[in-house]
Amino acid sequence: MVEPSGKSNELADRLRAFMAQHVYPNEQRYHEEAERLGPWAIYPVVEELKPLARAAGLWNLFLPIAEVETGLSNVDYAPLCEIMGRSLFAPEIFNCSAPDTGNMETILRYGTPAQQERWLRPLLAGDIRSAFAMTEPEVASSDATNIDSSIVRDGDHYVVNGRKWYTTNATSPACEIIIFMGRNQPAGDDPYRSQSMILIPRDTPGVRVLRALPVFGFYGVPDRASEVVFENVRVPAGNMLLGEGRGFEIAQGRLGPGRIHHCMRLIGLSERILERMCRRADRRNAFGRQLAEQTVTLERIAQARVMIDQARLLTMNAAWRMDTVGNKEARREIAMIKVAAPAMAQQVIDWAIQMFGGGGTSNDHLLTAAFATARLLRLADGPDEVHRNQIARLEIRRHRGTDPAATGGAAEVLSVAEVERRTAAGAWPRPSGLAG
Template identity: 50%
Template sequence: MSEMDLGITAKLEPILEEVRSMVRDEILPLDEEFLAEVNNGDRWAYTPRQTEILEGLKAKAKEKGLWNFWLTASDRGYGLTTVEYAYLAEEMGKAHIGAEVFNCSAPDTGNMEVLERYCTSEQKDRWLTPLLAGEIRSAYLMTEPDVASSDATNVSMSCVRDGDDYILNGEKWWSSGAGDPRCQIYITMVKTGGEDEPKHQRHSMILVPADTPGIEKLRAMQVYGHDDAPHGHLHIRFTDVRVPAENLILGEGRGFEIAQGRLGPGRIHHCMRAIGQAERALELMCQRSLRREAFGKPLAKLGANYDIIAECRMDIEMARLLCLKAAWMMDKGDARAAAPWISQIKVVAPQVALKVTDEAVQMFGGQGVSQDTPLARSWTGLRTLRLADGPDAVHRMQVARTELRKYTQERV
């Protein structure tokens, strides 16, 4: 195995400091104001103040050259490795709008990966160029309400060839970002092959413009009662939706190949940001424990709070190192070898971040579950992350299979 360097490189150091400073000094102070604007008028439209905040910050990031860090191994990108990007994503994860300010937010990063890696020059001109510029948003439609989508071979949205078009029928839900009024393109997993085809060659990916006739937005999915407007995770119905055949990506039966190329980076990006959320929660916890008193003592000196704070710090450090190891494995270029490492961190990072955030909530008492801190919102998102891009159980199964192959020639 080649030498593993997980440290902050000389190239990264000044960039990291710029991103850290911008998150701390410019983005975090506007985070809560941006979110409070959701309740002013139409929840599914950006208010003038939201637009002013977001576009103003994006313009500053662009002006500083802090843009599109996520795209590795590409002339269009910033020229960073996945390990280098991990440190930046952690900083972005500390603010709700942090990733979007630098054009590094989900699901756009994964969708841009698909467009960059697999799509034609015409498709790139139409969709990738404005996405890279931060002018539009996108959604990724894979999960379906009537099948266990953790086994993606169950995906059943019908996609039938009809002359120069495909006709789509079915439903998708948890379509992240589809509620955003700026969302113009859906990358959609569909079923094109019959039961006689190998199960991993029955599915395809197709580009569906969001304004195509026959698309019905049924509802916004709620996470513990919150709809995440104006971003939103929608339940969508397709009824005889006609899409040009040229919008199919790579060809029929290539859906799983594309999905794996997309989900690998997407999963690890989520984990990087989750570690940033954990750091933010620990910071708030420590500040609270020293400022607040009960029974004549600072909270830090009550009960097991020293131990809790120490365990949170150690858990974060271990999770970060595992995330960096997974990023390093990705940088080596062997997707199959990297996969079990990505599965490991996909289980560990959300669980650690969730634990730290929950302990911070406990330190804040009633205020911790209220709207007066970012903790309740962060906890909700992190709990969801244990399901997004594959639930814990599926990733643990992949890790176990990899481990067992060392000891048996049998298929496990």
């Protein structure tokens, strides 16, 4: 397996020290502020820690080396993202949280110089935040060709109409820009050239954030999910990203890194949960024995260790493929980790909840918020079923080009002559007493 560079290892050491000094001691405060202030507020603890992270040189670590000279490869970023993922609120402190990372990469890769100056610069500085509006409540958005929101050209402007939900981060007071995906061509045209992405300032007339959406009862944690209505929203034509009909192209470029970042963070979260399981097993007694001496506990801890390492190796392989052949060619590996990592994390966290008993269902032990995050990510950026279908189709296509003679593949149905030949050679037992 390819190893992270010395630069990545040095950043990882600094990141671990920062987490120990500033992040873990403030987690309880963060959750209390999030619960007390709600999803429409800025959480003071986050804003206090951001300048410390920036001063420590732990800022915008997600930036890809393919786009900026000082950026990191996916292989180098993976262990850093994993460390940040150990805490649900840590990524934002380092300006490495969704959806801002994906939005920044989108504007960096596909935006015009004017768009980058207006929106990318303040996002990179952490002065503002952003939202991504793609999923719709009235259609099956797992099939993005269903997206029915409209983007219609009207002179020097576009008029946008639509209803979106699970628009991450829209309730944040710091959110100033939304990347919106909608249809700009009539139904019946090429479904993969009918969608566009456009930049919509949040304060544009006609943009209404209807409500914060809870994720398994959590408002604002982990991602400020929101429902937003766009009614006759007029934005300048210059706000279009890349050009009309390029929405799917942008989405594939945007979602690949976003998906792998989610998986990296989940591995870190799962590692932390496993640590808690082990400490719990050492400290609790039931039926005259420590939990650590009971077979069911040992089996679950062992299986969790295996599953986490499997997911990490798959993720590192996907990162290496993205670095060496690009996001498009690595789509199979990205789809594989997007299936494997959330399922792994959900199972590990479920075992931890079982081990913690009734307390595991409360908010005291991180487990419920962690479970909500893992379960959410079996849907976000494409549900498991979509990724499995893609993996299978790519696998079938790969083997269509395989020469059976070179790989030991056999014909699906043996000819009569071949059956007779093998029978005569004694390949199969023959009934005694019959002529043959």
